[in-house]
Amino acid sequence: MAGLRYDFSAIVLAECPAHLPGGYTDLTRTMNLSSLLYPATVRAHVQLDSKKALFPFVGDLASRSLGLDAGEVSEALLERERLGSTGFGRGIALPHAKMADLTGVRGLFLQLSRPIDFNAVDGLPVDLLFVLLSPLDAGADHLKALAGVSRMLRNEAIAERLRGAKSDEALYALLADTETRDAA
DSSP: OTTOEEOTTSOOGGGOOOBOGGGOBOOOSOOOGGGTOOGGGEEEEEOOSOHHHHHHHHHHHHHHHHOOOHHHHHHHHHHHHHTSOOEEETTEEOOEEEETTOSSOEEEEEEEEEEEOOOOTTOOOEEEEEEEEEETTOTHHHHHHHHHHHHHHTOHHHHHHHHHOOSHHHHHHHHHOOSOEEOO
16 A cells, blocks of 8 residues: 555544444544553553463553553453454454443553464464553444554554564654654
């Protein structure tokens, strides 16, 4: 897809009137990752041995950074994962869940120091995880965030830059970059 550009600053989810005629939601518009992530929700070089260890780690991170109950986050993500793996291929997973105590869609991003088995659709282990947590009534915003994050992470150049980040700060800067980036 030569020439394709991502402008993450274009739309803030809370301001998105993305409804089309007939009540359908426009999931093709660009999204603002900085409306989902905070520096405290992005971690580089996370050392985990298994998928089983991931969800308690994410629960703890969400508790410390977003003020959520660690056990509820861990259980909600695990419950969703039981429906089918959120590992969508090429070493990337997008675990997600809906929760009662959220006022907006929030994200956490992990770059693992070593890939872990995730039962991904292509069988490859996962080393990049974008975790999405949404309010119970998020509906279209949840789907828009899933679609936007998935589309961004499927871009090989972006995924490689994320894999190459050396610190939490560098990883956050890549994710929250508001300049239009050449994704070709």
